[in-house]
Amino acid sequence: MELEKILNKRRSIRKFKNKEVSKEAVLDIIKAGIKAPTAGNLQPWRFIYTFDEKKINLAVNSTYPGNKRNSEDNQDWIREAPVLILACIDYSDTVAKYGEHGKNAAVQDVSAAIENMVLKTVDLGLSTCWISGFREKELKAVFDVPSDVEVLAFLPIGYNGGYNPNPSKKALKSLVFKDSYGKKA
Numbered sequence: 001m002e003l004e005k006i007l008n009k010r011r012s013i014r015k016f017k018n019k020e021v022s023k024e025a026v027l028d029i030i031k032a033g034i035k036a037p038t039a040g041n042l043q044p045w046r047f048i049y050t051f052d053e054k055k056i057n058l059a060v061n062s063t064y065p066g067n068k069r070n071s072e073d074n075q076d077w078i079r080e081a082p083v084l085i086l087a088c089i090d091y092s093d094t095v096a097k098y099g100e101h102g103k104n105a106a107v108q109d110v111s112a113a114i115e116n117m118v119l120k121t122v123d124l125g126l127s128t129c130w131i132s133g134f135r136e137k138e139l140k141a142v143f144d145v146p147s148d149v150e151v152l153a154f155l156p157i158g159y160n161g162g163y164n165p166n167p168s169k170k171a172l173k174s175l176v177f178k179d180s181y182g183k184k185a
């Protein structure tokens with residue numbers, strides 16, 4: 001699929017069909033992730049995928065809706081997802097090379113990888129939604145993630161179950177400046 005088509009088609013999908021996703025597709029999505037640019041080519045990304053319903057439910061128990069971090073409610077729609085991919089950051093190489101400041105680069109690296117994965121998902125006819133509304137400590141416990149590794153986000157992936165959102169987007173002219181910040185293009 002052409003990039004422009006994929007960019008236009010991509011939406012955060014929050015309803016999935018009861019249909020399996022192949023392991024091959026999951027690995028293709030991760031392979032797209034690791035093609036992202038990365039500061040110093042240090043590749044701080046680490047990925048965990050799971051098809052395990054029990055683990056998916058435990059992961060969802062760590063999520064919360066909106067900004068209600070301490071809510072007992074979860075993003076329950078994610079329970080329908082047949083597979084999750086977690087995107088983690090191992091800061092060790094980046095901090096060794098760039099110091100504490102390098103952490104910022106590692107976050108950018110893994111974010112770039114996540115976006116590649118999101119776009120690959122669409123390319124494969126699948127759907128996803130970038131999720132960062134979770135209590136990280138709880139999520140890490142489900143997947144035995146070491147304390148010095150961060151889970152930045154996860155992607156629930158499945159076939160679109162008939163959810164077609166059309167979120168409003170700010171006008172380009174309110175976002176783009178020419179020559180100086182605030183100077184209209």
Ligand SMILES: Cc1cc2nc3c(=O)[nH]c(=O)nc-3n(C[C@H](O)[C@H](O)[C@H](O)COP(=O)(O)O)c2cc1C
Pocket residue numbers: 010011012013014075129130131132133134165167
């Ligand atoms: C860093 C980040 C965190 C997000 N976390 C969540 C989340 O926890 N739950 C959710 O439903 N959507 C989440 N989203 C998806 C956004 O809500 C979505 O991208 C936004 O509403 C725009 O819609 P669109 O992706 O369809 O263009 C997140 C997106 C990003 C980039």
